[in-house]
Amino acid sequence: MVDISPAAAVQRRARYDAAAAALVYEGRTITAGTLATTVSRLAAGLAARGLRHGDRVAFLGLNSATLFEALLAASHLGAVFVPVNHRLAADEVRHILADSGVHTLIVEENHRALAESILTEIPVRRPVLVDTDPSCPAAPAPPAVWTLLSELLSADAKRPTAVPLSDDDLAALMYTSGTTGRPKGVMLTHGNLWWNAVNVDSMVDTRPDDVNLAVAPLFHIGGLNALTLRTLTRGGTVVVRRAFDPAQCLADLVEHRVTSIFAVPAMFAALARVPGFTEADLSALRAVVVAGAAVPPRLIEDYAHTHGVLLQQAWGLTETAPFATYLPAALTLEKTGSAGLPMPYTEVCLMTPERGGLIEQPDVRGEICVRGPNVVSGYWNNQAATREAFDDAGWFHSGDVGYRDKDGHYFIVDRLKDMIISGGENIYPAEVERVLSAFPGILEVAVVGIPDPKWGETVVAVLVCEAGVEPLLEEVRDFASRQLARYKLPTRLVVAPELPRNAGGKLLKGQVRDFVVQQVTVVSD
Template identity: 35%
Template structure:
């Protein structure tokens, strides 16, 4: 359980740095003490085991005090997305039904008016809230299968759902850090991903679980990130592809020599961007695939499998092979039977990391989780003869044109290889003749003016004609959520 994990970390040394955020460093001893104070504050305020505590704030070290404190009090921490609009936050809060809300001063106006007065202000009231309380855990019975964290899906395909994660789910993260991310107690991990996503909280625990030092960024800021890497001699980081691009754009002349491993995932990485990153940064790269419902990574493309220009260069399009403690297979989304090698199907995962289900969503939980322990991810992929997984797209994003299945990521990857394309998204739009046809929404690279005909011709040189866009629209930017994922539902609404 998380309580046991924190006790082990403290045993490595109370003065070891746990989290640095800005100019403030929190030691593991202080994290232990303050987490216990949070637990006592929750108990004092009447938060019962199993009840939810919501937090709305940019990344800050207090988040982890709240996470471990909730774990010690038997409560469930609900991390709210501060980038959402007030009506969206109100809908999630209404669904979560928190017994207590904590928020940063700047985020308080985003809360429903009925909750503002009762919310603990993390900037002005938090220290008072925990002041004078014991620095040892309260006597609360907590079990491995108790839910401790509730994260809401990004809503890229629909209304956000509260994925519940247990102590047992999250206790795989230290093993993930050790065996997959190659971290140790001496690692220094840069964390810029928002903590309301599993790529933030879950990834944080991979390094923290080794007793490593976490350098926490309040939000994605490429200039500050580059400065932090040099200042703290950062060895590890995880970035979504959009942030990889921002980092590369700001890396010129910076000292990034301390970097050992950069993991990437959360959205498809185009080959063009990955090749640029490999050639620019002198460190190892590792591709990972996972989701909130699996409490983090379930596959990894190891650094040794990154071989640009070599005989295994094709693996750069893969998200790797299953980590040893997971079963990851591809099934036909209709029949449930496994397709042949190279045939596209839906990724299914059976693992101790799988969510026990969604909060207040029994029907969706039943549709996602099978009776024999499999989680249907909704992601499309195929495997090669060596067991490497090649991600295509969300099953729901699949385009069916003239009876042929088209996966947008394949088309996006082809278009992204054109030098005049800075960013691209592919969606399906209605077609009287074919049912659906392919539309590409493109952000042109600075200083270029590509034409639709030019990009369509580029795609036709690389893809079957039926997969190629028939419509190309140019925009200044593409809508993305805080984790860097494209919001295709917004693009579809505008088409």
């Protein structure tokens, strides 16, 4: 068996080059030797408190060195890492932690209150509070229910040998919202993560000594596994920022001579607006991957003409770990707008939306489907969703509509499912509609996304209300914020006398979107 454990890779790196910089976190350098030692100690502390192979370890917090230490310690023991979107509301976090059956929950102080509000409703046996991160100070006297991370790291426990891991061992559960409104746990194996790295290193100009800037959220597959994890395990340096700040990002690119970065289009657009961007020395950049939302061609052209920086578009989902296609840098301008070619060890095809057969002709639209070793096998505890997404031949049906040109390059056109992507975050209308429908006086609600110059898309709610009811935007947002993350809240309300439906009563989202764009009776901006 070939051991592809990321924990084993970090331990191996520490043996050969302990002084090398593995992480640069908020200005503090963590060497490969220090990282390996911390991971080993944390694994020992977790094992002493009952964590075993296959158990789930969740992390609730911002980007941090601790997140990587938790991921690697979980891998060390053969446990499963569950990164939780820190922007979610308590009800959403509760569902994820309950659904995953989490054993150990590691929480940063800023999210302790949220965690404490749901602790009695989730199966967690070991809530752990981070008190070792100067960038995230812990409370001076947390309640007794919490185990401090420093206690785990200082425990006098025998350090276990890293568990060898192969393709089929479960590495992580990453939750992505479903059309039913409840997040689904995508089951990512170590093989899925490893084969994505093989694909990336086969197509992208990545190197063992890369300096990767991690500013995209690490609870997303793009932030974690597009370039970051492979950089850390292959021998490079990962510069970690707790969150994306455009000015700080530009400074980091220059100061650290960053060679690789993954970000969504809105982040690259914000970076280009920073004073001094045009004069900044970005000559070290080689692997600059943009994905997660539609990429405006003008953004690609501006980067190419201003700095000679080629934004390399890719396409994929959490279920493909993340990349299924990639546009080589040399074709950035020739094929602007294309999501690229299939990755070397991944199959991509187009099928009719009704799954009636393959589409082999160029320039014909169909649903993009994927299979390969980087593609997951299904969803945690959700056979119905797995059956819906995967066919009998093993093809994963993405729900995205696209076409393939005569040269074999794929172009993304639209989504079969009415997902909204705002600032790189996936928002499913059914989830928002479910919450808004409970607002007093609202009879019907339809949620759609419309183009937004800053975020890509913004959320708009179309309401049919009882007579005399005229809800204000802030009232609706305050109501919904109890159950939904802020980025899912509507930014505009539109009142309509009725919602368009077909003869069978099905809501016609296309007509709803057209109605919104026509700016009919705006209640508030």
